Amino acid sequence: MARKILIESAALETRVAILEDDAVAEQFIERLSSRGQTGNVYKGRVTNVLPGMQAAVVDIGTGRDAFLYVEDAGRGVDAERFEETEVTDEDPT
Structure with missing residues (x-):
């Protein structure tokens, strides 16, 4: 079975298609407006x-x-150490 991945990226969306024997097996579309941070x-x-x-x-x-x-x-x-973290205004770098 021949597999190919096609990717088309534009300003507002990215499309991905997985082809198996030249037929679309899977398709994904990610729109800029729906991109999450999770x-x-x-x-x-x-x-x-x-x-x-x-x-x-x-x-x-x-x-x-x-x-x-x-x-x-x-x-x-360590959750206990995490609870003891002190917040400062210093830049860590």
């Missing part, structure tokens, strides 16, 4: 820590802050 990876700065919710508010530079739950922060994150 699942994307961002570098950000913690602006507020919410110990009672075990979460943090993170400035990711998009004009809207992100909400990061401690269990979503990655492996090896």
Whole structure:
């Protein structure tokens, strides 16, 4: 079975088609207006820590802050240490 991937990217949308034996097997369309931020990876700065919710508010530079739950922060994150994080105005770089 011959498989091909066709990608067409324009200003307002991206289209992807997977062809199997020259027939469309799958098709995906992502429009700029419907692009979400969930699942994307961002570098950000913690602006507020919410110990009672075990979460943090993170400035990711998009004009809207992100909400990061401690269990979503990655492996090896110690929730107790997370709660003790001190918020400062210092730039971490």
